[in-house]
Amino acid sequence: MANTFSLILVIATLVTGIIWCLDKFLWAPRRAQEVEAVKAKSNVPLDDEVLASIAPQPVWVEQAVSIFPVIAFVMVLRSFIYEPFQIPSGSMKPTLLVGDFILVEKFSYGIKDPVFRSELIATGKPERGDVAVFKYPQNPQIDYIKRIIGLPGDRIVYRDKQLYIQKACDKAPCAPLTKVEMKPVGQFLDGNAKVDELSEQLTADLNHHVLNNPRRPERVDNYYRQPGTASDEWIVPDGHYFAMGDNRDDSLDSRFWGFVPDANLVGKAVAIWISFEFGRDDSSALPKWVPTDVRFSRIGGIE
Numbered sequence: 515m516a517n518t519f520s521l522i523l524v525i526a527t528l529v530t531g532i533i534w535c536l537d538k539f540l541w542a543p544r545r546a547q548e549v550e551a552v553k554a555k556s557n558v559p560l561d562d563e564v565l566a567s568i569a570p571q572p573v574w575v576e577q578a579v580s581i582f583p584v585i586a587f588v589m590v591l592r593s594f595i596y597e598p599f600q601i602p603s604g605s606m607k608p609t610l611l612v613g614d615f616i617l618v619e620k621f622s623y624g625i626k627d628p629v630f631r632s633e634l635i636a637t638g639k640p641e642r643g644d645v646a647v648f649k650y651p652q653n654p655q656i657d658y659i660k661r662i663i664g665l666p667g668d669r670i671v672y673r674d675k676q677l678y679i680q681k682a683c684d685k686a687p688c689a690p691l692t693k694v695e696m697k698p699v700g701q702f703l704d705g706n707a708k709v710d711e712l713s714e715q716l717t718a719d720l721n722h723h724v725l726n727n728p729r730r731p732e733r734v735d736n737y738y739r740q741p742g743t744a745s746d747e748w749i750v751p752d753g754h755y756f757a758m759g760d761n762r763d764d765s766l767d768s769r770f771w772g773f774v775p776d777a778n779l780v781g782k783a784v785a786i787w788i789s790f791e792f793g794r795d796d797s798s799a800l801p802k803w804v805p806t807d808v809r810f811s812r813i814g815g816i817e
Contacts, residue, residue: 518655520593520628527589530582537575545569593628594620597781599647599657605759605766606659608702608711608723609645610783613790613805614812616659618647622782631777640665640755640779643720645816648757649778652771659783660767660774663716664756670748672769675726675762677714682750699723704761722817727763738772748773755779783816 548569553560571579591597601614610616620626623646625635631649640646640662650656664670667682671691680691695715702711702725709727716722732746740748750756754773759765768774789812790805 523585523589523592524629527582527585530578530585533575533578534582537571537579541575542571545571589628592620594625596620598787599659599783601659604704605761605764606645606661607704607725607761607764609661609760609816610659610786611789611809611812613792613809614786615788615790616783616816617785617787618781619784620781623776623779633777639776640782643716643722645783646755646757646774647780647783648774649780650771651774651778654778657780658757660757660759660765661716661722662755663758663768664748664750666750666752666754668750668756670750670756671744671746672758673746675732677758696724704764709763720817722760725761725763730763733770737769740772785815786812788813 546569549565552568553565596617597620599616599618601610601612601616604612621637622644623640624633624637626633642662642665644662645659646662647657647659650658663677664679665682669680669682669691671678671680676696677694678691679694681689683689696712699711699713701708704725704727707727707729709725712724712726713721714724734745737745738748739745743749748756748768750773753776755776756768757774758767758769789809791807791809792802793806794800794802794804
């Protein structure tokens with residue numbers, strides 16, 4: 515759906531842009547010549563209303579010329595700078611909640627054409643801890659949002675709900691497999707259940723919160739199996755990334771379907787610009803999609 519909308523936007527910009535150019539450089543000069551010819555033949559001065567009726571701009575041309583700058587601005591903004599997204603699921607709790615509307619910085623991971631997603635200009639690569647939007651590898655029509663845990667060449671282990679990382683290295687001796695520090699910070703109400711909220715020190719300068727439901731067993735049997743590694747271990751291939759949701763027991767992520775190719779990256783989530791609460795039940799006279807509250811406290815940057 516996202517790619518379809520991008521294609522429609524590009525086509526609309528192209529069509530209205532062509533009409534705008536034709537009108538500016540071909541049709542408008544012709545209309546002006548017709549007006550001047552009539553004025554030259556007239557023996558009396560002609561007012562503006564009469565002159566406008568001599569060679570009027572067709573309605574469809576006027577509409578296309580009017581909307582072209584708007585569509586072009588939206589396409590450039592959405593395709594290359596920032597694009598808004600809505601969080602549809604709880605896989606990134608507590609960092610992102612259902613009803614959060616976020617801004618994704620499109621140029622963080624390279625400027626790409628909006629239809630075929632070929633990289634036009636290299637601007638950067640994901641860093642460990644980035645909250646990234648990407649095309650779901652098993653269905654590129656769907657946008658996913660997860661946290662980048664593993665970079666190319668990293669060894670990732672997720673065992674007994676504890677994350678371990680061995681950073682990629684080119685020369686021995688390499689750094690050992692390191693346990694990512696986690697500290698309990700309290701309880702989080704996830705639906706009707708209380709789960710553990712923990713502070714995870716993913717990098718030296720990034721501390722973020724994750725959720726752990728001690729009552730839910732690990733689904734190791736459903737993990738993506740990489741040849742040559744243990745069932746709960748993965749080595750990130752070159753040009754790929756390992757992504758996980760912060761809601762560790764309720765996230766369909768790289769543990770289950772593998773790695774995110776560099777070509778699938780859409781951008782980096784940088785801010786929540788508005789957040790709505792949705793809590794209407796069947797007894798409400800209003801549809802469930804109508805917000806019940808605005809969570810102003812959530813507006814701001816994303817860690």
